[in-house]
């Protein structure tokens with residue numbers, strides 16, 4: 001069929017259409033396979049839906065649930081393994097639910113005092129928690145933050161303007177707890193930056209030299225050229241706090257031909 005199509009533009013359009021079509025098929029196939037497997041394991045379909053599967057999808061580095069389905073649909077992931085993993089998490093979560101409820105009650109009480117710090121974070125009214133800094137917004141000391149009592153995995157810490165925390169504040173306010181940075185904690189925190197500028201020789205090096213000068217570690221760098229003569233550099237770095245981060249951003253902005261520097265959050 002492709003051979004009778006005259007222009008390459010039309011060919012591209014058709015290829016694109018086939019690819020899209022294939023993705024949609026894979027999504028449907030993946031979803032079906034997952035549900036079939038859940039039934040086989042005698043699980044309620046609820047268990048492999050909603051927040052639980054979203055979290056799972058994020059964790060296996062597929063960004064959305066559709067991506068996860070598509071990966072199952074084209075054979076990259078095995079449905080029985082996915083379902084087993086989610087089922088095990090569900091069981092752990094159920095065992096820990098009373099703990100989560102107890103935490104919520106403690107945090108709610110007005111007279112609550114700040115708990116002992118864990119990994120640089122204090123939670124109002126609660127000690128000894130599993131603390132996890134959320135990867136969607138990568139908070140660093142100095143950012144206003146809130147805690148979210150997860151289903152069975154302790155408290156995850158978000159910037160208070162994170163797109164993932166906003167809806168929860170409205171729907172499940174009892175899960176959102178007051179948290180604060182522990183000033184004595186000195187370990188570095190991860191942030192992601194996006195630098196745009198003119199696509200020219202030496203641009204990436206000059207940006208990386210700023211990091212070198214400030215002795216800031218980049219754990220990941222990705223640079224690419226865009227069609228419009230723009231270079232896009234993505235960086236994952238370790239900083240101590242917002243002051244250091246702002247200082248760094250201002251330094252990068254002063255590199256020749258830099259158009260913008262942005263701290264990145266993913267939804």
Ligand SMILES: [Zn+2]
Nearest residue numbers: 136137158162
């Ligand atoms: Zn977040």
